[in-house]
Amino acid sequence: MTVDLRDSAEEAGFRAAVRAWLATAVADYGPPPPAGDWPARRAYDTGWQRVLHDAGYAGLAWPGEYGGQGLPVTQQLVYLEEYAAAGAPYIGVNFVGLMHAGPTLIAEGTDEQRREHLPRILRGGAVWCQGFSEPQAGSDLASLRTRAVRQGDEYVVSGQKIWSTRAQVADYCELLVRTDPDAPKHKGITWLILDMHQPGVEVRPMRTIDGESHFCEVFLDEARVPVTNRVGAENDGWRVTNVTLRFERGTAFAQHIITLRTQVRRLVTAAKTSRTATGTAWDDPGLRRHVGRLDATVEALWRMTQLCIGEADQSGVPSPLGSAIKLRFSELAQEMSALSLRLAGRRAIGAGPGNGSSNGNGAPIDDATAEVVRDYLWSFQHTIAAGTSQIQRDLIAERILGVPKGR
Numbered sequence: 001m002t003v004d005l006r007d008s009a010e011e012a013g014f015r016a017a018v019r020a021w022l023a024t025a026v027a028d029y030g031p032p033p034p035a036g037d038w039p040a041r042r043a044y045d046t047g048w049q050r051v052l053h054d055a056g057y058a059g060l061a062w063p064g065e066y067g068g069q070g071l072p073v074t075q076q077l078v079y080l081e082e083y084a085a086a087g088a089p090y091i092g093v094n095f096v097g098l099m100h101a102g103p104t105l106i107a108e109g110t111d112e113q114r115r116e117h118l119p120r121i122l123r124g125g126a127v128w129c130q131g132f133s134e135p136q137a138g139s140d141l142a143s144l145r146t147r148a149v150r151q152g153d154e155y156v157v158s159g160q161k162i163w164s165t166r167a168q169v170a171d172y173c174e175l176l177v178r179t180d181p182d183a184p185k186h187k188g189i190t191w192l193i194l195d196m197h198q199p200g201v202e203v204r205p206m207r208t209i210d211g212e213s214h215f216c217e218v219f220l221d222e223a224r225v226p227v228t229n230r231v232g233a234e235n236d237g238w239r240v241t242n243v244t245l246r247f248e249r250g251t252a253f254a255q256h257i258i259t260l261r262t263q264v265r266r267l268v269t270a271a272k273t274s275r276t277a278t279g280t281a282w283d284d285p286g287l288r289r290h291v292g293r294l295d296a297t298v299e300a301l302w303r304m305t306q307l308c309i310g311e312a313d314q315s316g317v318p319s320p321l322g323s324a325i326k327l328r329f330s331e332l333a334q335e336m337s338a339l340s341l342r343l344a345g346r347r348a349i350g351a352g353p354g355n356g357s358s359n360g361n362g363a364p365i366d367d368a369t370a371e372v373v374r375d376y377l378w379s380f381q382h383t384i385a386a387g388t389s390q391i392q393r394d395l396i397a398e399r400i401l402g403v404p405k406g407r
């Protein structure tokens with residue numbers, strides 16, 4: 001069977017329209033606020049989402065009845081490529097809502113839940129976070145202990161979540177709770193929609209190695225969740241969780257992966273401008289081979305992502321292939337950050353924009369180098385977030401290769 005990866009006439013027309021629109025819209029919208037100012041980041045990210053929505057570019061894969069565009073998968077992929085090439089704003093605080101909470105509601109929610117939440121997510125009107133992990137339940141997520149006790153038409157929820165990304169600016173949380181403490185651990189879990197703006201929900205941001213607060217602890221003390229906010233049946237939450245995780249690992253990173261193309265180009269520029277005793281770093285054939293291999297890997301990974309998005313489009317939920325994509329993306333992103341840091345060389349030591357530090361030769365550290373250092377520090381998270389690499393390898397072995405489950 002041959003596959004023609006070139007654009008059809010219709011796709012080429014769509015590509016040209018998206019490219020032209022982005023060229024103006026991205027320039028008009030302007031740069032993001034400083035890192036770490038989360039209220040400003042929320043305003044920036046949701047404002048941009050509103051711009052996309054009003055121009056008809058929100059929810060390309062989502063059904064029209066909930067505000068989406070219902071476009072064919074080929075056009076969704078064209079859009080992602082053009083979006084990355086234009087350097088358009090990062091999805092930011094909209095990540096959970098757009099990439100896995102919304103898709104979970106489309107696959108598993110009630111019509112009422114879809115009508116209430118999906119159009120708001122698409123308009124940038126509601127920000128979601130994820131409350132899955134707990135201090136004693138990360139890789140072994142099914143060990144979670146946060147309790148929900150049913151009282152009439154509500155669940156009363158108490159417990160602690162951790163690593164909830166951007167929970168400090170979230171309106172809703174996709175929350176996993178234990179509803180049957182006596183059942184085997186995978187059988188007593190329920191998936192709830194938690195309103196973050198209520199008594200009994202306390203969010204405490206955590207400081208990370210790059211000096212920012214990307215994620216938070218969330219303490220729940222008799223928080224109330226209407227039974228109508230339950231997604232799937234009571235105690236059937238593990239099945240729903242796996243739907244969420246397949247979106248999170250399989251299709252959610254598409255934008256990040258296609259953006260690696262731009263990062264490869266940046267690496268080339270950095271190498272060509274990085275002076276050595278005899279010329280530039282780009283003169284080194286070993287480095288050029290390394291960048292060439294990275295470039296080929298990005299393209300291969302993008303093809304796998306396209307396949308996964310295509311599968312999700314056909315069956316409603318991505319396949320376990322997502323674990324292979326997530327694993328390779330994580331390692332590749334770390335490798336690229338490490339190479340960027342290597343090219344920055346001594347300039348990276350003691351980096352911090354505008355803080356008057358020096359590189360040891362008296363030259364101040366510029367913002368671009370500071371960004372390289374920040375990116376390198378942040379890159380450690382890739383192989384942990386959304387399930388560690390060890391867990392992805394287990395899943396690939398069991399669910400793709402059919403290796404018998406380990407003890």
Ligand SMILES: Cc1cc2nc3c(=O)[nH]c(=O)nc-3n(C[C@H](O)[C@H](O)[C@H](O)COP(=O)(O)OP(=O)(O)OC[C@H]3O[C@@H](n4cnc5c(N)ncnc54)[C@H](O)[C@@H]3O)c2cc1C
Nearest residue numbers: 130131132133138139163164165381384385386387388390
């Ligand atoms: C940037 C970032 C953002 C995150 N955002 C969120 C969020 O928004 N919401 C949320 O709920 N969670 C979030 N997380 C949490 C993330 O899902 C967990 O950190 C991850 O699942 C690992 O759990 P843990 O940290 O408890 O590590 P542990 O599970 O304690 O693992 C420690 C080490 O043991 C290894 N290990 C554990 N079990 C096995 C096994 N069976 N086989 C082989 N090796 C094993 C792991 O691979 C790891 O190396 C985020 C994490 C990061 C880094």
